[in-house]
Amino acid sequence: MLVVHTIAALRAALPVPGTCAFVPTMGNLHDGHLALVGQAAVHGLPVVVSIFVNRLQFAPHEDFDRYPRTLERDCELLRPAGCNIVFAPDEHELYPEPQTFQVHPDPALADILEGHFRPGFFTGVSTVVMKLFNAAQPRIALFGKKDYQQLMVIRRMTQQFALPIVIEAAETSRAEDGLALSSRNGYLSAAERAKATELAQALRTLAERFGDGVSPLEVLEAQAIAALTAQGWQPDYLTVRRQGDLSAPIDDDERGGAWVALGAARLGATRLIDNLEFRV
Numbered sequence: 339m340l341v342v343h344t345i346a347a348l349r350a351a352l353p354v355p356g357t358c359a360f361v362p363t364m365g366n367l368h369d370g371h372l373a374l375v376g377q378a379a380v381h382g383l384p385v386v387v388s389i390f391v392n393r394l395q396f397a398p399h400e401d402f403d404r405y406p407r408t409l410e411r412d413c414e415l416l417r418p419a420g421c422n423i424v425f426a427p428d429e430h431e432l433y434p435e436p437q438t439f440q441v442h443p444d445p446a447l448a449d450i451l452e453g454h455f456r457p458g459f460f461t462g463v464s465t466v467v468m469k470l471f472n473a474a475q476p477r478i479a480l481f482g483k484k485d486y487q488q489l490m491v492i493r494r495m496t497q498q499f500a501l502p503i504v505i506e507a508a509e510t511s512r513a514e515d516g517l518a519l520s521s522r523n524g525y526l527s528a529a530e531r532a533k534a535t536e537l538a539q540a541l542r543t544l545a546e547r548f549g550d551g552v553s554p555l556e557v558l559e560a561q562a563i564a565a566l567t568a569q570g571w572q573p574d575y576l577t578v579r580r581q582g583d584l585s586a587p588i589d590d591d592e593r594g595g596a597w598v599a600l601g602a603a604r605l606g607a608t609r610l611i612d613n614l615e616f617r618v
Contacts, residue, residue, distance in 0.1 A: 339413070339416060339417045339421055339422060339423070339424065340422065340423045340424070341413060341423075341424045341426060342423060342424070342425055342426070343425075343426055343427055343428065343431065344427065344431055345427070345431065345432075345473045348386070348423065348425050348473055348474060349473070349475075351423055352384065352386070352423070352474070352475065355475035356475060356476070356477045356502060357383060357384065357477060358383050358384045358385065358386045358422075358423075358474060358475075358476045358477065358478075359378035359379070359381050359383045359384070359385050359386070359476060359477065359478045359479075359480065360378070360385075360386050360387075360388070360470070360471075360474045360476035360478065360479045360480070360503075361374045361375055361378050361385065361386070361387045361388070361421075361479070361480050362387075362388045362390075362466075362467060362470050362479070362481075363387060363388060363389055364389070364390065364391045364392065364405065364521070365389040365390075365391065365406070365407060365408055365409060365412050365426075365521075366405070366406040366407075366408050366412070366521040366524070367408075367411075367412045367415050367416070367521075368511075368519045368520070368521060368523075369511055369519055370482060370484070370510070370511035370518075370519035370520075371387075372415060372416075372419045373508060373511050374480045374481075374482060374508050375387060375416065375419045375420050375421050376419060376420055377480055377506070377508050378420070378478065378480050379419075379420035381477075381478055383477060383478065384422040384423060385420055385421050385422050385423070386421075386422065386423045386424075386425055386474050386476065387416055387421045387423070387424050387425070388424075388425040388426070388427075388470050388473075388474065389409060389412055389424060389425070389426045390425075390426070390427055390432060390466070390470070391405050391407065392462060392463070392466040393429065393433075393462075394437060394440075394461070394462030394463075394465055394466055395458075395459050395460075395462030395463050395466065396462070397456060397457070397458070397459075400456075401522075405521075406521065406524065409426055412424075425470075425473065425474065427473075432466070432469060432470075432473075437465060440461055440462075440464075440465045441461065441464035441465045441468050441495060442461050442464070443460050443461065443464050443491050443494065443495060444494065447487075447490060447491060447494060447583070447584060448460035448461070448464075448487075448491055450487075450584065451487055451575060451577070451579075451584065451600060451602075452487050452488075452602065452611070453487070454575075455574045455575070455602065460487075460488070460491050463488055463491065463492070464491060464492070464495050467492055467495070468495065468499075471496075471501060471503060476503055477502075477503065477504065478503065478504045478506055479492075479496075479503050479504070479505055479506070480506045480507075480508055481505065481506075481507060481508070482507070482508045482509075482510060482511070483507050483508065483509055483510050483613070483615075484510040484511075484518050484519075484520065484611070484612065484613070485611070486598060486600060486613045487584060487600070489505070489507055490583075490584060492505055493505045510612075510613070512538075515535050516535050516538050516539075517531075517534050517535050517538065518538065518610075518611075518612045520610065520611075522608055522609070522610065523608075523610075525607065525608040526605065526606070526608055527606065530605050530606050530608065533569070533570065533605060534605060534610060536566065536569050536571065537566070537571070537601055537603055537605075537610055537612050538612050538614070540562050540565060540566045540576060540601060541562075541576065541599040541600070541601050541612060541613065541614045542599075542614060543562065543565075544558055544559075544562045544576055544577075544578065544599045544601075545578065545597070545599040545614055545616045547561075548578045548593065548597065548599070548618070549593070549616070549618045551593050551618075555577070555578060555586065555587060558578075559575075559576055559577050559578075562576040562601075563575075563576050566601075566603055570605070571603040571604065571605055572603060572604040572605075573601065573602070573603040573604075574602040574603060574604075574609075575600070575601060575602055576599070576600075576601040576603075577599070577600055577601070578597050578598070578599050578600075579597065579598055579600060580595065580596070580597060580598075581596040581597060581598050581615060582596070584598075593618045594618055595617065595618065596615070596616075596617050597615070597616055597617065597618060598613050598614065598615045598616070599613060599614045599616065600612075600613045601613070
């Protein structure tokens with residue numbers, strides 16, 4: 339496995355554009371990331387994994403400075419997982435000057451849900467992913483469904499800029515008790531970790547009640563938020579949206595089709611997100 343730290347070295351290792359499968363990460367890897375690498379390896383292309391903690395997607399009050407940097411451990415995990423090249427640039431390599439040119443995604447998709455509670459987040463994500471795409475020039479790029487809205491933003495960006503890249507989704511990896519794997523799970527205390535599955539349970543309950551068609555979505559959202567708050571959480575949102583475009587149902591009679599229940603909430607100092615796809 340080759341570890342490179344510059345765009346020039348990455349391109350030298352991949353002299354023909356469109357010949358790799360790419361998995362962008364911020365490091366501090368877990369089994370969910372390794373599952374993405376395994377899925378990438380199935381395509382028979384060199385697998386490139388980037389490790390870069392992107393300052394542009396963190397608000398000033400968020401955890402950029404304390405986000406774990408674990409490159410040596412990450413490389414130890416990636417070697418047997420099917421990774422061929424690790425691209426681990428430092429900040430100056432990826433942003434040698436202030437990144438005044440940025441990718442601003444469609445507000446209708448990017449300023450709701452996560453984008454509402456984390457203003458500018460998807461501009462930071464889109465900008466760094468565009469830059470990483472230009473560096474790696476992949477044929478295929480893999481993203482997990484746990485970051486559901488992010489996956490949709492990246493797909494839309496790739497389509498609108500006519501990038502010659504296939505965006506492939508991977509199912510959310512979960513612990514045995516159902517908790518979605520996340521690098522931020524490491525922030526949880528033992529007691530918080532035992533409670534962390536309550537978010538996924540709340541989304542399952544919300545999806546079931548939405549499917550029953552008895553109460554308006556606004557009532558179901560309020561009930562879900564109240565129930566999770568009573569369990570000691572601080573929810574940002576719990577809602578149901580269409581899988582295709584994250585739009586809300588126009589009225590309560592139109593509940594047939596493919597939906598996704600999405601939620602974000604703080605447990606102690608740690609903010610967790612999750613989602614559940616379902617059909618009615």
